[in-house]
Amino acid sequence: MKADSKIKNKKAESTELDQSSFGLSALSFKFKIGFDGKRAANNLTGLGNYSRSLIEQLARQFPENKYFVYSPKVKSSKQIDTFFEQENIQLKLPSKSNFLWRSLNILKDLKHDGIQLFHGLSHEIPFSIQKTEIKSIVTIHDLIFLRFPKYYKFIDRKLYKWKSQSACNHADKIIAISEKTKADIVKFYKINPKKIEVIYQTCDDSFKTFLDQSVLDKIRLNYKLPEKYILNVGTIEERKNLKLIVQALKTVNEDYKLVVIGKQTPYFKSVEDEIEKLGLKNRILFLKNIPFADLPGIYQLATVFVYPSFYEGFGIPIIEALYSGIPTIAATGSCLEEAGGPTSIYISPVDSPSLSSAINQVLESPALQAEMKRKGLEFVQKFDSPVVTKQLMDCYINILR
Structure with missing residues (x-):
């Protein structure tokens, strides 16, 4: 109709x-x-x-x-x-x-x-x-x-x-x-x-159901997603602080790429310049206009979710990540600790070495990943x-x- x-x-x-x-x-x-x-x-x-x-x-x-x-x-x-x-x-x-x-x-x-x-x-x-x-x-x-x-x-x-x-x-x-x-x-x-x-x-209830591997495989193929990746979701604007992730990526395990989903604003040009300066063009995939129905799968395929925003009222993408069973790293300074709970990791939004260290810490420890997934999923039930x-x-x- x-x-x-x-x-x-x-x-x-x-x-x-x-x-x-x-x-x-x-x-x-x-x-x-x-x-x-x-x-x-x-x-x-x-x-x-x-x-x-x-x-x-x-x-x-x-x-x-x-x-x-x-x-x-x-x-x-x-x-x-x-x-x-x-x-x-x-x-x-x-x-x-x-x-x-x-x-x-x-x-x-x-x-x-x-x-x-x-x-x-x-x-x-x-x-x-x-x-x-x-x-x-x-x-x-x-x-x-x-x-x-x-x-x-x-x-x-x-x-x-x-x-x-x-x-x-x-x-x-x-x-x-x-x-x-x-x-x-x-x-x-x-x-x-x-x-x-x-x-x-x-967050939307679609993030609260784990998808079959066949569905995940189809999503990975459709968007040409890397085998191993770090995920960031949100409008690409200065406050969301994507440039910090780009800077941190330089010293993050090279087996992992960065996947970014979000609407681009004029700030995107400075992000591009930073990527060019650091020689990271082949390690970052930008996706936009993603159908909402595919977002849960893209979350669930990620290894870690990173959200170093300078300031948020709450931080729905963190809730989406926790429900997706993804270890989460966010920034101090606003309310992200309220959304991410005590077992997510928090860094200063101006400290790229600390962000790089936190990402590597998670990537290198399957035991830490498992603990963050389990406790994060327990915590997020309050929402x-x-x-x-x-x-x-x-x-x-x-x-x-």
């Missing part, structure tokens, strides 16, 4: 729910919950995956509720089409195109649909929602634009701060995705810590979907009581 047909069908569906059966136990609640769905309906990576996964898990684990996804437009793709095929998830588009819809005019639609709780999944909620009877939650992923302003244009920093600070001030509850992000909200926005709840993220989804629904219920 084409995307426009799906949209028409979704808009034609009834949004009526019996609101007379509200109770105080989780099983007796019938809520109408709205979400800022701009990214869920349009982005195929990052916050798009996060938004869809969160809403899908809620819809599956708490099917007695109706979940409305508000977006100014929708993109046609297999991921997004499948998401909106679920019975208790409904796409809501504006009746008229208006650039103020997500920020202001959406309130009319929320009231019309009988929304009781609106969740801004990324740093913003509709202005003046606090003047309605609709409860609101905002998720803050990070305040990197305040921590590292040099990575952002002046006007973008001002806009991000204005929207996120307003949301933090006016939402009934703030969800921070890590203790580090919570500390930043308190520090930069002077918010009472009691208003902030830390609820960690999980499993049923656990974090239950925490989120408890948060919703506490606000709606």
Whole structure:
């Protein structure tokens, strides 16, 4: 079915729910919950995956509720089409195109649909929602634009701060995705810590199943993956610090190559220059536009995952790596220790010799690899979907009581 047909069908569906059966136990609640769905309906990576996964898990684990996804437009793709095929998830588009819809005019639609709780999944909620009877939650992923302003244009920093600070001030509850992000909200926005709840993220469930060797062999052949490789996943931008891995690779066991998956930004040119200077062109494979369904296999084929980012709100790729049974090395200085747990290895994001030493330590010790895999997989269960989804629904219920 084409995307426009799906949209028409979704808009034609009834949004009526019996609101007379509200109770105080989780099983007796019938809520109408709205979400800022701009990214869920349009982005195929990052916050798009996060938004869809969160809403899908809620819809599956708490099917007695109706979940409305508000977006100014929708993109046609297999991921997004499948998401909106679920019975208790409904796409809501504006009746008229208006650039103020997500920020202001959406309130009319929320009231019309009988929304009781609106969740801004990324740093913003509709202005003046606090003047309605609709409860609101905002998720803050990070305040990197305040921590590292040099990575952002002046006007973008001002806009991000204005929207996120307003949301933090006016939402009934703030969800921070890590203790580090919570500390930043308190520090930069002077918010009472009691208003902030830390609820960690999980990754897509596809990373939690180990693939058959035949499937892995097909993926290796399809992408011409090396027999032995170090993996890095994430946008190729300065903050993600890929250049440090390139520098470390020079003194890493030559049997291992580096596979990098991520969108390229202007920073990529400096990475290329570093590769050329160190003579490492034949040891690095760049992949982009990888179908999401193939990512788990690429993780599972790797020997070690390296993520030396200067700063993250949480670090979903680390969760993906741990669920894939891959030893992980990350950087100190933000929240990556929260995501990677006590048995992952952490180095300074400016110390390439330490990174090289850590990689070689893992590569040269099958016993260490086995221990990191086992204990990493044990640790990451705290981020499993049923656990974090239950925490989120408890948060919703506490606000709606």
